[in-house]
Amino acid sequence: MERIRQFFSAILAGMMIGMGGTVYLSQGNPVVGSFLFAVGLFTVVVFQLHLYTGKIGYLAFQKPVYLLELLITWAGNFCGTYLVAFMVRNSRIYESMAEKVQNIAAVKLQDEFFSLFLLAVFCGMLMFIAVDVFRNQSGSTIRTIGVFVPVMVFILSGFEHVIANMFYFSLAGVWSGHCLAAVVVMTLGNSVGGLLIPVYLRIFRQREA
Known part of the structure; x- marks a missing residue:
């Protein structure tokens, strides 16, 4: 039962990232878009949903069985992003963002794998910072800033977030080997x-302790 709960929590987390991606695509101003995208992660941390990029860092403090939770989370995130992409593609708002998401997907898929890996490393660091600040800091202001700023940084910098890209690839309809x-x-x-x-x-x- 616990694994089922984790899977559905991960689906919801993927949906939140998909909705963040949707609002980002709807904005002409990248700064505004990146700020609004962060609502997706903010929802994830507030409701303690399972997001792969928010949970992977804690592997360092967990037992090996935690790997199964990460796998379930990754699969659920994919399902959630794909579901939101399917819904958006079949709605009236898709036409206004179709060209933009196609261009975003093309840039990513034309990049070298080593470049994608390096850009994803930066994003992974920022995602851990965002989630850990929310978990361990006190005060609503610092916790909120701690979530929104890292998300804005990774988007504006062009760093690669695998769950967000699952959504973009699904929305663009470009899945391939x-x-x-x-x-x-x-x-x-x-x-x-x-x-x-x-x-x-x-x-x-x-060691210091």
Whole structure:
């Protein structure tokens, strides 16, 4: 039953990221769009939903069985983003963002895998920062800023977020073997980036203590 709950929580998290991607695509101003996109992650952390890029960093502090939870989370996130993409594609708002999402998907799929990996590492670091600040800091202001600013930074910088890209690829209708490989590479990059700070804390903070 717990695994089923995790899966549905992950679907909801994927839907939140998909809705964030939708509002981002609807905006002409990238700063405004990136700010509104962050509502998706803010919803995830407030309701403690399962988002892969928000949970991967805590692998450093968990038992190996946590890997199964991460796998379930990744699959649920994909289902959630695909569901939102399907809904948007079959609504009146898709026409206004079709060209934009096609261009976004094309840029990502024309990039080298090593480049995608490096950009995903940066995003993974920012996502861990956002989630960990919300979890461990006190005060609503710092917690809110801690979520919104890292999201805006990764979007405006062009860093790669695998769950957001699942949504963009689904909305653009460009799934292929190459696209799936790109998603795997970005998953690895987000994972490495998300683990950098936690591994440092696990190793060096323990020694200092």
